[in-house]
Amino acid sequence: MDYETSDGSQVSLREIFEDRNGRPVFKAASISAFVDGKAFAGKAEHRIKELDDVSIVDYLKPVPTENIHPLFPPNFTLAPSFDLAEHYLKAPAFTYEDCKPGRTFVADCLLNEATALEKLSQHPHPNIVEYFGCIVKDGRITQLCLKRYFCSLADYAEHRVPDSQREKIFHDVSSAAKHLHSLGLAHNDISPENVCIDSQGNAAIIDFDSCLPVGQRLMKGTAVDGLPLLSDPNNDIERLGKLRDFLADLKYDEDDVTSGPVDGASEDSLLQHNISQTY
Template structure:
């Protein structure tokens, strides 16, 4: 059985593992979840993520059995609480944020169940991710307005006592009005709490193990600098 993806954007994640001290490339890793909630995982030390082709990905992706990643459905537990173990902490945060909504934070609807297993968290769907905004939308992006929305969403989190701890362009969606929507709360915790996962290489200043406001402040500055660089790059290409 083959994963049979058609484009890299079908992937759930496409990452690189690098040596933290030297920055040397170690391997590329990638995950995919198909329409039946069957999960796939692949990795290779032979190619960096930008050089991987769709043919490479389909060849390397291996199906993961349900029991290895999904817990069994328990009818005695509220559907809103039925979540995979690996996303349980994220679900707790989203349950809390659902009681304290903000227009720049993704809407959480509960969880999904398939084949008797809890297969994921159900969130509002957005077609565009900030990482690909310049590629997917022809008109220019108002960087000032975009950053203002990101800062407002993050400020809301901070006022509630939480830090996101993994802000980067792949964790921010863009709605039809170009408003930024913060996603992926797997590393979001109250200030001072220990983290299971933290940050994305290239968007953090260094390794950290506890949640802190300064992680988000640093990431926001990096995102703004990246947006300006991307905008200038597109303008240069157009001339």
């Protein structure tokens, strides 16, 4: 469960389970938060539904800076003044376990995302999240300043989506993936949660902490048959196929007479046509 307060503070709650005789048993709730730009984490032996904003504060302790905030490279972009109505300040996602002494996985992921966005800012694309630079404190990256979008595709899908809009979303995401691949990069984590929709209905890929040059070992993911997972355009192509199926299964607006398939083609075949045309 993730949410943002009116003052820009970000809170993340995750329930941790352990296996007992083949069945999951609740162990604790991991709590992480950014308040006034400072990171806190804690662990509660209560279910999330039993916690409120007041009780959450009692469990929080400051997080060591080096665990989640990487050093700011001097050649990276420093974010200008921002407006929370137009800009989203992405803070690193972490759990209580990530904050133990010596662990820098979260900081490494944030630096990797900033590195990818720096490169993409030199080769912009309308369907890739707009990046304005890094928020820096005491020489370390605390947040990434990004364009604020209307909602994620996962949330957007809760409403009726016309055929024409589903087709446009798929085209937008496919175009962005093709652009990444032309730069020698792969996103490696395309999903409805990592696609956002703006107020004009345009789609954009977000969340670039798994984006790496093709062939590099992924920082996230589980090895298969003992072999590490690698950054690969095929990861994106596979995810695009799943996204196509996700869009095809969405509810549609029966009153949208202008949004039907083109030239009598079925919706599924139209989506399939686009992915084959892109690759």
